[in-house]
Amino acid sequence: MRLAKPAGFRDTVRFTINYHGRITQGRGLYFFPAEPGRPRHHQQVYSGGGTDGNPNWIPTYGAPNDKATWDLIARVPAGLTVVSNGRLVSDKVDPPARRSRASPPAGSRTHTVHWRQERPASTYLISLAAAPFKKVSDRWRDVPLDYYVYPEDVARARRLFGVTPDMMETFTRLTGVKYPWDGYSQTTVTDFIGGMENVGATTLVDWLPDAQAYRDRPWYRHSLIPHELAHQWFGNLVTAENWSNYWLNEGMAEFMAGQYWGFRNGPHAEDDFYLDEYRRFLASDSRRRVPLASFNSNNVYTKGALVMRMLKQHLGPEPFWASINRYLTRHSFGNANSDDLRRAVLHATGQNLDWFWDQWVYNAGYPELAVSPEYDSVAATLTLTVRQTQLDVAPADSAGPRFSTPSVFQGRILVRVGTSSGEVRKQVRLDRREQVIRVEGLRSEPNMVVFDENNAMLKVLTFEQPTRWLAHQLSRDSNLWNRSWVIDQLARRSGDTLAASALSRAARSADYYLTRAQAVAALRGFPAGIALPAVEASLRDSSAAVRETAVTTLGLLGGARAQAAVREAWKRDSSYEVRASALTALARLDSVASRPQVLAALSTPSYRDVIQTAAIGAAARAPDSTLIDGLEKIIGEQKLPSLVLATLASRGDTQALAALVRHRDDSRSWVRRWVLDAIEEQLQGKDLE
Ligand SMILES: [Zn+2]
The missing domain is CATH 1.25.10.10 (Leucine-rich Repeat Variant)
Structure with missing residues (x-):
């Protein structure tokens, strides 16, 4: 690009970029034709691909510090509703189209929909979704809430998304920052990767639970909805300044979901939420150990949430939320990094938590504590020897950096000792590789020792x-x-x-x-x-x-x-x-x-086909001719029967092979696709477990 005249330092130069292009399916935009006869597969298009999809169809560079305001104008067939960010400016029926290369077939009607995002947000949050949606309207204070779903899901949507106003109220109260966007829409689309927190307009997978599914605490309501909503503050209002600080988006969103359930249902519900994060964190850490704040970190969700939980315990709720408020207000509509969060804590509480950030954010791993007890009845004292046994054995990974696990983690914990004649609690600061804790004043022999009563420290404990x-x-x-x-x-x-x-x-x-x-x-x-x-x-x-x-x-x-x-x-x-x-x-x-x-x-219907899937698994492990017949009957309902039939066929089962051959030419396009995929995967040697 050549400028008409040279630009000086601090000059503002305005550009208009005219561009057009052909979108490769699945690169930023996903197109789906209608598949009549297949539930929830209406004609639709949506943007997706997580945080790096948009540069494939809009001239942006997509990094989190690329903040802008924008207008999105889309022309679509008359039967489709367009959902995007910000507020709806207009929705006009187009004059009947004349036939040309760029326009839809002659005679078909279109409309042009204009959405405007007026407050700056990161360009990876620009979104477009168009499908034959029905809009379900709701409200929180003066903020319109809209749930865009297929017509058949309207009843399910009211129940599922009906939790949104309460979550918004809770997040607003906890953070002290009112929900920051014009409105909030939640739109469900087919074959989506869970959820994407597009600014003011979250896109979600179309797995709306039916009434019976609520007996099983659906992940959708428990995790997905509060997580994506929390992003509207953490990620969208204040955005990680680069992907090495991605935990400020994901860890905070995950943390807030647990806070919602704690606020709503009490401490057990809160611990329940984070215990799951803890288990998943240990599993991912055993595969690859990296710090929270690092590029491509595998623990931004889990450890991010757990570190925020520890920070809240360390500071206490009021100073903690004051720090969060400072972080959100100081960096509104802007970006922040890990140290900005530390400074927000410093500003709000006067506490310099360098050591906390060092061990939990910039370094890797967690403390492994080995505790051994000894009771001295004469001195009425319980002695606990605490050793930190974690080793720093991580090799340099292929990208070069070598991350270290601290040989000593610091933290405050509470030891609770029970005896038949009362209990003694002692607060202890852990700060050495090996240290001895004496709990004195026991009136009789211990019958219970709780090490770290409130679970204030993320750790693995060995204590025989x-x-x-x-x-x-x-x-x-x-x-x-x-x-x-x-x-x-x-x-x-x-x-x-x-x-x-x-x-x-x-x-x-x-x-x-x-x-x-x-x-x-x-x-x-x-x-x-x-x-x-x-x-x-x-x-x-x-x-x-x-x-x-x-x-x-x-x-x-x-x-x-x-x-x-x-x-x-x-x-x-x-x-x-x-x-x-x-x-x-x-x-x-x-x-x-x-x-x-x-x-x-x-053939038993259930939410997300869990019963049918269990049956397919059972049939795959012990197939007989009746069950193979049964699998063939449901070949159009999900992909798994085709995979099982292909596996059985490759092991020499002629009935399974005949079934596959019959459906290679099935009148339903998706069945043909599944059968071919299954055969291909079998030929590639991917046996079904
Ligand atoms: Zn997220």
Whole structure:
């Protein structure tokens, strides 16, 4: 580009870029033809591809600090609704089109829709979605909320997205920053990668739960909706200045979702949310260890949320939210990096948390603590020797940088010691590779030692304890994470009747479903005679997650009694997930006797086809001619039957092969596609697990 005259430093130069192009399907824009006869596959187009899709169809460079305002004008067929960012400026029916190369077929009507984003936002958040949507209108304070869904999903949309006003109110109160955009739309489209927080106009996958699916706590409402909404503050109002600080978008959004449930349903619900993050973080860290703030970090969601949780515990809620408010207001409509968040804390609280940022944000890993106890009855003192055993063994990765795990992590924790004559708590600062903690003033021998009572430190704990301490803790510790740790310890003591009775009691009567479910799962390693009563009783639990665990555990325990109980659950349970797991358990217990149930399950509708999918799995593991017939009947409902048939055919099953050949020329385009894909994958040696 040549300028008419040379531009000087600080000059402003305005450009108009005229461009046109052909979009490659799936590069920034996704086009779907209508597939009549296939549920939820209407004609549509949407932008997608996460944070790097837009430069493929708009002249932007797509980096997070590329902030702009924009107008989006789209001309589409008359039956399609266009959703984009900001506010709707106009929607006009076009004059009938004359036939030309650039216009739609003569005679078909189009309309032109104009949306305008008036406050600056990052260009990776520009979005377009067009489909035969119905709009469901809602409101929070003066902010219009719109849910754009297919006509058949209108009833489901009201229930699903009806949580939005309460979430908006909660996030506004917690952060002290009102929802910052003109309106908020949530639009569901087909075959989408979960959700994308386009500014003021989130795009989501079209898996709207039916009424029965709410028994299983759908991920959609639990995680997806609050996560994408939280991005409207964290990511959209204040954006990570580059992708190495991506955790400021993703970790904060994930953290806020947990805060919503904590605010709404109390501390157990909050711990429940982050315990899941903790497990996923440990799994990803074991595959590849990188710091939170690094390019392509694999833990921006999980560790990001956990680090924010720790920060909130360290500061206390009020100073924490004051810091968050400072961060959001200081960088509104702009960008921030990890140190900007630290400075916001410094400004709001006076605390310089260099050490916290160093160990949790810029370095990798977590502390691995090994604790050993010694009780001195004469001195009435419990001595805990605490060693940090984490090793810094990460090799340089292929990109070159070598990340280090601190040899010493610092933090404040609370030790709680129970005795038959009262409890003693002691606050301790961990700051050495090895240190000794003395808890004095015990009036009798300890019967419970809780190390890090509030789980203030992200860690892995090794602490060998007598079973009676653990049993005590399981019934008296209100912290969900600690209970979960205790259950893991007890699960390994399958020869210990005290462990079995502690787990059985927790399975029946713990005050939160997750503890009950974990206790039921832990009983699977115990002798059936000891485990069965509690596991069977759990089939009547009010929580579907507990019943689901009970059914799976019964399948592993085995025996006629377990089998009868599982068959009953398959017949009568009201939860899709429980029935799906019951079917899998039945098929594992007796693949021949369970054939009628598997056949029935192949055509049993359920949310996200969990029951059908369980049946397909069972049929794949023990196929016979009736089940292969059953698979062929549902070949148009999802891709999995084609994959199973192709696998069976490649192993020499002629009936499966004949079925595939028949559907190679199926009248339904998507079935032909699935069959060809399945054959191709088989030829490439991708056997179905
Ligand atoms: Zn996100």
